[in-house]
Amino acid sequence: MRQVRGSGAETYAAFAAARAGHLYRSACLLTAGDTHLAEDLVQETLGRLYVRWGRVSRVGNPAGYAQTVLTRTFLAHQRRRSSTERATDVLPELPYAAAGDTSLRLTLLEALARLPAKDRAVVVLRYWEDRSIEETADAMNTSSAAVRTRCTRALSRLREFLGEDMDEYAAP
Numbered sequence: 001m002r003q004v005r006g007s008g009a010e011t012y013a014a015f016a017a018a019r020a021g022h023l024y025r026s027a028c029l030l031t032a033g034d035t036h037l038a039e040d041l042v043q044e045t046l047g048r049l050y051v052r053w054g055r056v057s058r059v060g061n062p063a064g065y066a067q068t069v070l071t072r073t074f075l076a077h078q079r080r081r082s083s084t085e086r087a088t089d090v091l092p093e094l095p096y097a098a099a100g101d102t103s104l105r106l107t108l109l110e111a112l113a114r115l116p117a118k119d120r121a122v123v124v125l126r127y128w129e130d131r132s133i134e135e136t137a138d139a140m141n142t143s144s145a146a147v148r149t150r151c152t153r154a155l156s157r158l159r160e161f162l163g164e165d166m167d168e169y170a171a172p
Contacts, residue, residue: 014055016046019063023070030074032113033106041077046069067129068139071121075140078117082164111161119154126151 027038031059038127048069049056059065091153112120126147137147 008053008057011057012050015057015062015066016049018042019066020046022063023066026067026124026129027070027074029112029128030071030116032120033067033109037077041070044073048073064135067125071125072141074122076119094109107162111158113155114161115154119150119157120163122147123154123158126172 016124020042024038027041027045028035031037049062049066056062056065077087088136112123115123120138122136125131125139126133131139133144133147133151137144140147
C-alpha cells in the first residue's frame, strides 16, 4: 500500500478533517441511525481515499468522490452482511439528538430503516445530498431509469410509513 507523502498528506488530512462530519451524517442516514456502522463506513471510506489520494486530489470534486465511495461502501456492506446479523427496531442514543426535534428525527430514521438499502441510498443521495438523478446513478453504479424508479418507490413507501398527511414533518 502506497502512503501519501509531503504536502499530499497535509491536504488529505485537511480534507478528511473538513469532510468527516458530513460523511458521518450521511452514513447515519444510510444506516438508518446505526452510529457504529456509520463510523465504520466513514473510516473505510477515508481509508480508501487515503490510498488513492494522489488521483482523488486532482478530481474536480473530491467531496463528491468521497460521497460516492461512502455510498458504494454502504451498498457493498449490505450485500455481504452475514445471515447471522439481525436488524433491531431499537435505535441507539444519537449523539446529535439534542439539536432539533428528537421525535421527528427518530420517526424519520425509523421510516428510513424500513426501506431496503438501495431505496434508502437513493433517498439519502437525492434528497439529503441534493444530487441529480445522473449523479445518484453514477454513485450507485446503476442507470438513471433505475434511480427514478427507486425514488418513486421509496417515496411511496415513506408516505405509507409516515402517513398521507406529511405536512407535520415538512413544517419549518
